[in-house]
Amino acid sequence: MSSQKNQVVYQNKFSAPEQIGINIKKSIAKLNKSKSKKFKQIPFVIAPITYNKFIFDDKFMIFGFLQIETNYRDYQSPFDQDLVPLYEQAFSISSTVMNYEKKRVELNLETKLQSGLKDFNFLIDYFSNIPNQDYQYLGQLLSSYQYQCNQNISHYKDIQYRLMSRIINEEDILQSQRDYEQYLNEHLKKNYKDSDFLIVKICGVNYENQDMDIKKYYISDSLVNFMGIDIRKVSKQKLLETLMKETRTQGHQRLKRTIERLQLLQDGYVSYQQPILTTDGIQCISNMNIEIVEWPQRPEYIGKRDIYAQITKIELSQEQLQLIFETRESQNQQKNHQYSNLFDQFQNEVHSEMFLEKFYPLAQDSS
Numbered sequence: 001m002s003s004q005k006n007q008v009v010y011q012n013k014f015s016a017p018e019q020i021g022i023n024i025k026k027s028i029a030k031l032n033k034s035k036s037k038k039f040k041q042i043p044f045v046i047a048p049i050t051y052n053k054f055i056f057d058d059k060f061m062i063f064g065f066l067q068i069e070t071n072y073r074d075y076q077s078p079f080d081q082d083l084v085p086l087y088e089q090a091f092s093i094s095s096t097v098m099n100y101e102k103k104r105v106e107l108n109l110e111t112k113l114q115s116g117l118k119d120f121n122f123l124i125d126y127f128s129n130i131p132n133q134d135y136q137y138l139g140q141l142l143s144s145y146q147y148q149c150n151q152n153i154s155h156y157k158d159i160q161y162r163l164m165s166r167i168i169n170e171e172d173i174l175q176s177q178r179d180y181e182q183y184l185n186e187h188l189k190k191n192y193k194d195s196d197f198l199i200v201k202i203c204g205v206n207y208e209n210q211d212m213d214i215k216k217y218y219i220s221d222s223l224v225n226f227m228g229i230d231i232r233k234v235s236k237q238k239l240l241e242t243l244m245k246e247t248r249t250q251g252h253q254r255l256k257r258t259i260e261r262l263q264l265l266q267d268g269y270v271s272y273q274q275p276i277l278t279t280d281g282i283q284c285i286s287n288m289n290i291e292i293v294e295w296p297q298r299p300e301y302i303g304k305r306d307i308y309a310q311i312t313k314i315e316l317s318q319e320q321l322q323l324i325f326e327t328r329e330s331q332n333q334q335k336n337h338q339y340s341n342l343f344d345q346f347q348n349e350v351h352s353e354m355f356l357e358k359f360y361p362l363a364q365d366s367s
Contacts, residue, residue, distance in 0.1 A: 060123065061086045061116035063149045064212050066261060068123055068142075072251035078277060083249070088241060089113070091214060096239075098231070102185070103194045105224060105231065107217040107239070115212040118149055134255055141262040148265070155303050156210040163207060168301060177204060177215070180295045180307045187293055188218075188311070197223040197314035199243060204307045219243065223314065228279040228328070242279060264310075268292040276314065280331060282324055287315040 058071040065087040075083060090113040097106040124146060127139030162168045181202070192198060200218035205211070219239075224231060229239060248254045257272065264270040274288045293309045295302070316324075 059086055060120070062120045062123070062142075062145075063116045063118050063152075064265070065090065065115045065214065066258075068120075068258060069251075069254065070123070070126060072255040072258075074251050075249040078249055078275075078283075080249075087113075087116075090115075102218075103221045104198075105219045105221070105239070107219070109214055109216060111206070111213040114209065118153060120146060134252070134259070138255070138259055138262075141259060141266075144266060145262055152303070152305065153210055155306075156205060156207055159205075159301060159306075160207045160210065162301065172299070173207070176299055176302055177307055180298070183295055183297065184293060184309050192311075192313070194220070195222050196220060197226055197316075199223065199312040199314075201310040201312075202307075203305075203310065205303075217243075226278070226324075227276075228282075234279075248275060264290055264292065268294075274314075278324075280328065282327055284316065284320055284324060286320075289313045289315065 058069055060068045060070070062068055067086050090111060091109045092112055093107050094110045095108045097108070099106050120142065124139050124142045127135045127142065130136065130139075159168070163170065163173075184200075184202070188198075188200070198218070198220040200216075201214060202216040202218075204213050204215045206213045223243075227242065229242060231239070234242075248257060257274075260270045260272050269289075269291045271287065271289045273285055275283060276286050277283045290310060290312045293311060294304045295307060298304070298307070
């Protein structure tokens with residue numbers, strides 16, 4: 001263990017926040033002096049509850065909206081509330097654009113929370129001391145990522161200083177973001193087809209907060225249709241939640257995915273298999289190919305990960321697509337049949353009521 005401050009004691013969950021390197025600002029409440037002789041006033045401590053916004057029992061959110069579990073346990077159902085990502089509440093959708101020209105839905109996001117703990121050495125110590133190869137490898141990746149985070153924060157502070165000194169200005173930053181999105185659109189047009197199932201996440205830096213933001217999502221029309229999402233009916237937040245939902249119920253699968261996410265940030269590309277659950281309950285296994293697209297023509301003051309995109313391409317075989325199409329058609333036919341039966345029953349009841357009113361009005365009155 002590195003220090004007493006970062007010491008971790010794990011018994012189903014971590015102990016007090018001070019023990020995991022989180023400094024909590026406390027204050028003594030000031031009260032008006034009471035004149036009563038019956039009661040003795042005792043000063044009490046006020047501590048904010050915001051310290052736990054990155055900590056939920058055995059789950060932590062670290063810099064970059066990365067969720068880390070200290071106990072990757074199994075769940076019975078993909079709908080278990082504990083599988084909801086911690087970062088789901090970190091965003092609100094400011095606007096939705098139906099980009100018919102580029103055949104995609106664009107979600108513009110506002111980040112409401114910081115992206116996670118910037119100092120997570122206590123997690124590195126914890127995983128490094130578990131006699132399990134996967135956990136120890138996770139500890140190694142977190143150690144590399146901690147170094148990367150420290151470098152990033154130092155760079156963010158330098159840019160913040162340049163902004164305050166007016167060496168660069170906010171318009172320069174905004175123009176860089178617009179230029180990068182133009183470069184990204186060209187990359188997508190050159191390397192992907194309209195029929196591809198794509199999720200594109202655009203990330204940038206908030207230099208004022210020295211933190212990472214997720215700016216936008218692009219979702220291809222083909223993926224929206226495949227997932228069975230009706231854009232006219234679903235809420236903006238529900239659309240994002242559907243695409244972000246974790247369906248891995250097995251703990252070792254989520255552990256592997258955490259490792260893959262960290263590898264992605266280091267190597268810029270990763271490929272793995274992922275269960276997908278559509279809105280109408282069809283589940284299948286897909287191949288997820290994810291690449292990070294940096295910006296070669298960026299200005300010298302912009303770091304290579306100050307603004308970048310993460311492109312996720314979801315691939316399914318033709319056999320899978322055909323089976324999903326047939327399953328969906330069968331479900332729709334059953335629903336239409338049930339609706340038809342209900343409508344026929346309703347019509348029969350209406351006609352019966354009209355018949356009774358016309359030919360047996362006295363019987364209706366007596367009832």
